[in-house]
Amino acid sequence: MKAQPATPPGTVTRNACKVCAPLGACVVFSGIEDCVPFLHGSQGCATYIRRYLISHFREPVDIASSSFSEEDTIFGGARNLRAGLANVTTQYGPRAIGVATTCLAETIGEDVPRILAGHAADSPGGPALIHVPAPAYAGTHTDGFHRAVRRVVEHFAAPCTPHAGVNLLPGFLSPEDLRHLKELVAAFGLACTLLPDYSDTLDGAAWAEYLRGQPGGTSLEALQRMSGARSTLELGRTPGADRDTAAAWLETHHQVPRIPLGLPVGLRETDAFIAALETLSGAACPADIQRERGRLVDSFVDGHKYVFGRRAALFGDPDLVIGLASLLDEIGVRPVLCATGARHQAFAPAVQAALDHADPTDLRILTGADHASISEAARELRPDLVLAGSKGYPLARELGVPLIRVGFPIHDRIGGQRLLHVGYRGAQRLFDQLVNTLLERRQDTSETGYSYL
Ligand code: SF4
Numbered sequence: 001m002k003a004q005p006a007t008p009p010g011t012v013t014r015n016a017c018k019v020c021a022p023l024g025a026c027v028v029f030s031g032i033e034d035c036v037p038f039l040h041g042s043q044g045c046a047t048y049i050r051r052y053l054i055s056h057f058r059e060p061v062d063i064a065s066s067s068f069s070e071e072d073t074i075f076g077g078a079r080n081l082r083a084g085l086a087n088v089t090t091q092y093g094p095r096a097i098g099v100a101t102t103c104l105a106e107t108i109g110e111d112v113p114r115i116l117a118g119h120a121a122d123s124p125g126g127p128a129l130i131h132v133p134a135p136a137y138a139g140t141h142t143d144g145f146h147r148a149v150r151r152v153v154e155h156f157a158a159p160c161t162p163h164a165g166v167n168l169l170p171g172f173l174s175p176e177d178l179r180h181l182k183e184l185v186a187a188f189g190l191a192c193t194l195l196p197d198y199s200d201t202l203d204g205a206a207w208a209e210y211l212r213g214q215p216g217g218t219s220l221e222a223l224q225r226m227s228g229a230r231s232t233l234e235l236g237r238t239p240g241a242d243r244d245t246a247a248a249w250l251e252t253h254h255q256v257p258r259i260p261l262g263l264p265v266g267l268r269e270t271d272a273f274i275a276a277l278e279t280l281s282g283a284a285c286p287a288d289i290q291r292e293r294g295r296l297v298d299s300f301v302d303g304h305k306y307v308f309g310r311r312a313a314l315f316g317d318p319d320l321v322i323g324l325a326s327l328l329d330e331i332g333v334r335p336v337l338c339a340t341g342a343r344h345q346a347f348a349p350a351v352q353a354a355l356d357h358a359d360p361t362d363l364r365i366l367t368g369a370d371h372a373s374i375s376e377a378a379r380e381l382r383p384d385l386v387l388a389g390s391k392g393y394p395l396a397r398e399l400g401v402p403l404i405r406v407g408f409p410i411h412d413r414i415g416g417q418r419l420l421h422v423g424y425r426g427a428q429r430l431f432d433q434l435v436n437t438l439l440e441r442r443q444d445t446s447e448t449g450y451s452y453l
Helices: 021-030 043-057 070-075 078-092 103-107 112-122 141-156 175-187 220-228 237-241 246-254 266-281 287-307 318-331 347-354 371-381 390-399 423-445
Strands: 035-040 096-101 128-133 166-169 192-194 231-235 258-261 311-315 334-339 364-367 385-388 403-405
Touching: 021 035, 021 043, 021 096, 021 141, 035 043, 035 078, 078 096, 078 112, 096 112, 096 141, 112 128, 128 141, 141 220, 141 246, 166 175, 166 246, 175 192, 175 266, 175 287, 175 423, 192 220, 220 246, 231 246, 231 266, 237 318, 237 347, 246 258, 258 266, 266 287, 266 318, 266 423, 287 318, 287 423, 311 318, 311 371, 318 334, 318 347, 318 423, 334 371, 347 364, 364 371, 371 390, 385 390, 385 423, 390 403, 403 423
Parallel strands: 035 096, 096 128, 166 192, 166 231, 231 258, 311 334, 311 385, 334 364, 385 403
Antiparallel strands: none
């Protein structure tokens, strides 16, 4: 089966199933120590993205803006950009500023590398200035995320003495996922540079006093040493499918071997991740992780009768959808609709490869989808449940089926930043939630309200 474009070329997007690229870049810059995200464009871009991130992560998120006016749109925004960089340097004293250019600056063809070089030459000793072009019409928030990761690596990774550490490029996951990945890598005795690491900066502890920036993030020193790592683990099938990633750049320019893997969501993909850690470390999987795996398999047996044959619609970020499809396939749930707002040729083959038990006549895969096209497909396919971010709520409500909230954004519940998707532990959490959600629905709609199911 081929992926179907959700809307023919030339038609409008109706309720986008994606966010704009600068948002992904801002998340990456938020995960670097002492780095301030900065949007070169109109004020509204920064306000919208800040609002969007704050209501998911429930943390203060500072994003500076060059605040284009009508005049800047015609004559260029260099003056604003340089004034903004000077202000941010004075106010925050950062070691780095991540500048993402938004639709407006890209459309007028602003020569941002030249402006940044001029500013750096006039302000020696100032923060490192990283530029990532991120117009929303050239990709989604996940594209902006991966592009920013590559730009950060290109900017900082310098020739260095080879060392035993590994690089881990996790993709756009929750802070809880990042914490668990670090825990897993550490369990094998491996030193790791995680990029980005917003596990604290976007899910921090309460402050005793006001701080200008959130403590935490990948240090600039660690970024510089990425070129000497023994390998780079790159998670996610869609960035891994092209050679334009940070891991590919490190391999080409610094001979750091690249290990592309799927997101470790579900049993099989986590097994692959753990196997890679075993190979890299030369150590066997620790007993407590093996027991976690054993409990997960045992729970699959316990809960199988409640979920087998159920139909699921899932949509959101491409790699999370691929990982969740794999998990659902393992537990006997049939993903009948797998959709993403991103346009990736690798998406459909990766979904199909994740499904051993799918009926191709009863499976719809949509790329470049909006919520209107997803809803139209779901009305035909009649799923028993929906897995998506909070944008899936109207559809689940219309269909009268439960919504299992996953990924990003989660705007109608708290704790989106603490959702765990990865590892055996993440699969356990998702499986228990899925089974219990279906049981709850059965119980609530039963005439007698059995308490023994
Ligand atoms: S779509 Fe473009 S103009 Fe609109 S908020 Fe995103 S970056 Fe800014």
